[in-house]
Amino acid sequence: MKKNVTIVMLIFSLVISSFSFYTSAEASGFADVPSRAAKEVNYLAERKIANGLSPSVFGAEQAVTRAEAAAFIGRALQLNGTKRSTSFKDVSSGNFASGYIQSAVERGVLSGYDGGYFRPEQKVTRGEMAVMISKAFGYPYGGTLTGAASALMSRGIANGMEDGTFGAGQSILRVDFAVFLARTMNPAFRVKSTSSYTQVAPSVMNKVDPRLASQVVILDPGHGGKDPGAVGFGLKEKDVVLDTGLKVNELLKKTPLQVHMTRTGDTFPSLSDRTNFAKSKGGDLFLSIHANAFNGSANGTETFYYSSSATNQYVSDSKLLAEKIQRRMLMAWNLQDRGVKQTSKLYVLKYNDMPAALAELGFIDQESDNQKLKSEYWRTAVAKAIYYGIIDYYNAKGYEVDALYNVAK
Known part of the structure; x- marks a missing residue:
């Protein structure tokens, strides 16, 4: 109901590593953001969801690591991001994403590898990104990379590659992650309307x-x-x-x-x-x-x-x-x-x-x-x-x- 008050929607910040400090900026100030992604990156930047490497550089072509992905997803879901000990041998309590990693694993959004490892610096592929987003936002995907890719593409969130494939094995870039995240959050950015991709089985x-x-x-x-x-x-x-x-x-x-x-x-x-x-x-x-x-x-x-x-x-x-x-x-x-x-x-x-x-x-x-x-x-x-x-x-x-x-x- 209509009452008075004001605020800023703060969901999460994109972080590149535990040793760097990044400055928020408008997408219009990012020299490396291509025009195809400007509105999505701008949407995240305006809401202080996405940070750049500097006021003028977004780091558009850099790959996202598993630790960064955990932070993206964790902040999007409002998980507990407080730095703390984790169940993984290779994620210390001092890791910038330790809290989000542990919370996301406990929620079932992410998982580790055999031997008790998370591999926080490993690059995330487009297929893995599709699975993470599908799990985080509750999209049925059948437990496969192909199913997760279809879940995002059918909703107008993700696009395929020029060769006609989804490129599931390729690393996901910051700019593409930002685009897919913005489309997940705001259906207005999707390449298909909400009413066009949902059909009665x-x-x-x-x-x-x-x-x-x-x-x-x-x-x-x-x-x-x-x-x-x-x-x-x-x-x-x-x-x-x-x-x-x-x-x-x-x-x-x-x-x-x-x-x-x-x-x-x-x-x-x-x-x-x-x-x-x-x-x-x-x-x-x-x-x-x-x-x-x-x-x-x-x-x-x-x-x-x-x-x-x-x-x-x-x-x-x-x-x-x-x-x-x-x-x-x-x-x-x-x-x-x-x-x-x-x-x-x-x-x-x-x-x-x-x-x-x-x-x-x-x-x-x-x-x-x-x-x-x-x-x-x-x-x-x-x-x-x-x-x-x-x-x-x-x-x-x-x-x-x-x-x-x-x-x-």
Whole structure:
């Protein structure tokens, strides 16, 4: 919901070695960044995600090491990067990436080699990079380099080489890693749209209720454009909820359900635009996604539904939807349960003619909630929870949906 505050999204910094100091800079100041990668590197630099070797040199053509990759992934997932002892003989507690290496291994994102070695200075190949990103961001890849490459290419995150291969055995360069990371984080940079690469598998279609194909789900990331929504510790609500909504959209596109979003970029549809859009698409279910704020003194997750049938007659189903979403978010987030609440004020719930709920993910101006809201890992987790909540709703309504619970794994 819209409240006052301000912040900077800090996910992680690209580091080249434990013995060097690097200075953040705008991509426009990096003389060695090719034009093909300028917008992606600029995106990371502006958010202090990517650092250069100096204010004017990014180190675009240098290969990424396993230690650096651990730092990239660890910071992206908000893992514990505190330097400490590790389970590897060749990674001391003084290594700049020791904390991220240990955390990433414990999370199952990275692994070592026989004999208790991590090989921190070994160069990372493009295939290994694809596996790391697939594991970190929850993309199914079948446990193979080929599957991981396909997972990134099918999502418009990575490109193949000029010879038609993925180049899985070639070292991944800093500039290419930055491009792939930016595309993973921001679907707007991808070479394919979110809606074009997700198709319903025949194995799913054949096992679910055929009536689902006619059901239309409307996702409504709140705020946008000139309206940042609530802001806390530099993190803007409009960015958090758009990213989360896009992730839910990606999952729903793998089901027979039809899905539309009121915004897919940094635009500002009015409240009436949102409800009119939902109606024009013939929506059967409407979910608005928000983050809360209250002077830093409140925390937790809550979900609202409209309490009167005067303007929205689907009170019972709206409550059911809210309950399913809330339950799943609590399971994923593990934040304070603020409950499912009735409201008579929220426009997008009041003036919709379909079951509608509004999910408040957490309080952006409260430190512990903010840590999860700013984390790519935790936003992915709550997006899956919202997806499961929607499927739970249809299950409760008598649809056969068992096969859809495997989609988000």
